Amino acid sequence: MSEHPLADEAFEPYEPRRPVPLPVYWMAIALALWGAVTLWNDSTAQSSGVGQRLAEAGDMTRRHSAAGADLFAQRCATCHQADGAGVAGAVPPLQGSRFLGANPQLVVQILLHGINGPIAVGGDRFDGHMPAFGSVLDDGQIARLVTHLRATWGNGGEVDAAFVKAQRQATRERHASWNGGADLVSLDPAVGPQPAFLSAPPAPSDSVAMALARGGKAGGWACAACHGAAGEGRSGVPRLAGLPADYIAQALLAFSTGTRASDIMGPIARQLDGPERVGLGRLYATMASASRARPELDGDLARGATLALQGDDRRDVPSCFSCHGPSGFGVAPIVPAIAAQQPAYTAGRLAALGRHGKDDAGAAVMPSVAARLSDADRRAVADYLATLPPSPAIDTDTKDAR
Amino acid sequence: MNRALPLVILAMTILAFATMLLVVVPRAQIGSEPPAAGLRAYSPEELRGRAQYMSLGCVYCHSQQPRTPDQAPDGERGWGRPSVAADYAYDSPHLMGTMRTGPDLLNVGARLPSTAWHLTHLYRPRAIAPWSIMPSYPFLFEIKDHAAPGDTVVWLPREQRVAGKVVVARPEAMALVAYLLSLDRTYPAPASAIRDDGYSRVGGKP
Numbered sequence: 206m207s208e209h210p211l212a213d214e215a216f217e218p219y220e221p222r223r224p225v226p227l228p229v230y231w232m233a234i235a236l237a238l239w240g241a242v243t244l245w246n247d248s249t250a251q252s253s254g255v256g257q258r259l260a261e262a263g264d265m266t267r268r269h270s271a272a273g274a275d276l277f278a279q280r281c282a283t284c285h286q287a288d289g290a291g292v293a294g295a296v297p298p299l300q301g302s303r304f305l306g307a308n309p310q311l312v313v314q315i316l317l318h319g320i321n322g323p324i325a326v327g328g329d330r331f332d333g334h335m336p337a338f339g340s341v342l343d344d345g346q347i348a349r350l351v352t353h354l355r356a357t358w359g360n361g362g363e364v365d366a367a368f369v370k371a372q373r374q375a376t377r378e379r380h381a382s383w384n385g386g387a388d389l390v391s392l393d394p395a396v397g398p399q400p401a402f403l404s405a406p407p408a409p410s411d412s413v414a415m416a417l418a419r420g421g422k423a424g425g426w427a428c429a430a431c432h433g434a435a436g437e438g439r440s441g442v443p444r445l446a447g448l449p450a451d452y453i454a455q456a457l458l459a460f461s462t463g464t465r466a467s468d469i470m471g472p473i474a475r476q477l478d479g480p481e482r483v484g485l486g487r488l489y490a491t492m493a494s495a496s497r498a499r500p501e502l503d504g505d506l507a508r509g510a511t512l513a514l515q516g517d518d519r520r521d522v523p524s525c526f527s528c529h530g531p532s533g534f535g536v537a538p539i540v541p542a543i544a545a546q547q548p549a550y551t552a553g554r555l556a557a558l559g560r561h562g563k564d565d566a567g568a569a570v571m572p573s574v575a576a577r578l579s580d581a582d583r584r585a586v587a588d589y590l591a592t593l594p595p596s597p598a599i600d601t602d603t604k605d606a607r
Numbered sequence: 608m609n610r611a612l613p614l615v616i617l618a619m620t621i622l623a624f625a626t627m628l629l630v631v632v633p634r635a636q637i638g639s640e641p642p643a644a645g646l647r648a649y650s651p652e653e654l655r656g657r658a659q660y661m662s663l664g665c666v667y668c669h670s671q672q673p674r675t676p677d678q679a680p681d682g683e684r685g686w687g688r689p690s691v692a693a694d695y696a697y698d699s700p701h702l703m704g705t706m707r708t709g710p711d712l713l714n715v716g717a718r719l720p721s722t723a724w725h726l727t728h729l730y731r732p733r734a735i736a737p738w739s740i741m742p743s744y745p746f747l748f749e750i751k752d753h754a755a756p757g758d759t760v761v762w763l764p765r766e767q768r769v770a771g772k773v774v775v776a777r778p779e780a781m782a783l784v785a786y787l788l789s790l791d792r793t794y795p796a797p798a799s800a801i802r803d804d805g806y807s808r809v810g811g812k813p
Binding site: 262421425426427430431439440441442468469471472475476499501502503548549550552553556580581583584 | 675676680682683684685686687688714717718719720721722723724727734735736739762764765793795798
């Protein structure tokens with residue numbers, strides 16, 4: 206019997222102890238450090254996010270509680286001038302205006318609904334064309350603004366939010382602006398003799414366009430189903446009321462040819478012929494409706510105001526209003542109104558123009574500007590434009606007649 | 608397996624930790640979140656449409672959760688503001704989805720409020736966008752010789768119509784469209800809402 210060396214039955218196999226390689230430790234430590242730094246970064250992002258949200262809320266509160274003088278500087282001084290002198294032949298003066306000396310109800314009503322028609326102030330006749338602030342200023346803001354106006358150029362006396370609320374309630378059925386001085390003299394005869402308002406007779410094509418807008422073509426989709434009964438638009442769907450007629454007709458043509466890509470508008474526009482495009486353009490150009498746009502893109506409103514009013518030289522971005530007209534009301538026939546436009550549409554359209562390089566008419570001016578705007582700038586300017594009052598309707602017929 | 612007990616305890620602890628962080632803590636955070644002001648409960652018709660939405664598998668391609676501007680340009684796409692927990696108060700289960708093969712639908716009722724458009728799109732997506740890869744749902748519709756009173760006829764572009772026939776929406780299609788139109792969270796988010804504050808925008812501003 207020979208002893209076999211492997212016959213040791215008591216032997217337990219074991220693995221010799223091998224140390225973990227050093228680089229693995231280094232990697233583990235590096236990962237742990239990275240994780241800790243990320244966690245720390247995230248926690249500061251969280252608190253700075255909360256801080257920014259609070260700052261924005263404070264900014265919003267300040268905008269809503271701005272004193273009358275601040276509101277005048279933001280909203281009125283562009284046209285009526287800081288000293289209320291107006292612009293000879295274009296914008297009526299506030300200094301010595303009988304409209305401010307009259308009862309406060311009149312001033313409140315003008316601010317709520319705007320003016321669209323000839324008006325006589327201080328012996329001069331003006332082509333009254335004032336936007337309606339009812340949809341962008343709340344009762345308290347209008348009260349403070351009117352109090353400021355009357356204290357500076359009128360008879361003095363305070364107006365409170367309850368008074369504005371009652372006035373708003375009294376004329377809530379009114380959707381159009383006041384038809385010039387002729388309408389206003391009926392509210393308060395103290396404003397003196399006013400020129401007559403002659404409304405343009407409706408063109409025969411208007412009823413066809415109205416039917417198209419409300420019912421669609423041959424049972425198809427109606428414009429009003431998405432753009433609203435008064436062309437006011439909704440989140441992401443553009444406002445059409447007050448856009449120049451030619452601009453709308455050209456956009457419809459661009460949709461139908463595919464120059465401007467849109468899954469939704471393409472099939473609709475292809476069903477329309479030339480006269481229908483023109484008719485729809487005229488219809489929406491002459492529509493006036495309250496603004497339904499509100500800032501919704503988390504944009505920086507102060508930056509948006511700077512871009513709209515002054516532009517940004519460093520980025521070679523001109524002021525929006527230098528082409529789109531004072532207060533962004535558009536310049537007929539082809540430069541669209543941008544005030545009170547739905548912010549998601551404005552920002553999306555700017556992004557699309559910047560990428561595409563051509564607008565509906567094939568021009569490259571706006572696309573080249575849009576391409577220089579950053580994402581934050583697009584949101585800022587879109588949100589700022591949503592705080593502006595809508596452009597007064599374009600009365601194509603009276604313009605032609607003159 | 609001579610250390611079964613410690614192994615089981617360790618596994619259970621890991622599971623309990625995960626359950627704590629993924630279920631219990633979020634539940635405590637958002638479980639008592641009240642519905643947002645401006646949000647209304649679904650009607651029975653909309654709930655039937657919601658069941659259709661689930662059974663047709665819409666959630667596999669469509670999310671219902673617009674992101675913050677830091678994460679994606681959803682606002683510019685017209686998909687709406689970033690959603691908050693209170694927006695889903697009536698959604699059980701929520702249909703947030705994970706894939707975005709198609710657009711986000713949380714605000715589709717706001718940006719496409721036309722019933723007629725949705726019917727055409729569900730019947731034949733290619734009638735609207737020739738490149739669309741969305742499946743068509745012809746079984747939600749009926750092709751008839753004449754529309755009976757009360758029928759909803761689906762509009763089709765001129766070149767897509769079948770001569771002498773009309774396409775009529777079945778109740779399932781109407782319910783689904785009612786649900787889609789109810790997807791509208793465009794009211795302002797509650798100031799106290801639980802939300803993703805995103806990343807720091809310091810330096811992101813121009």
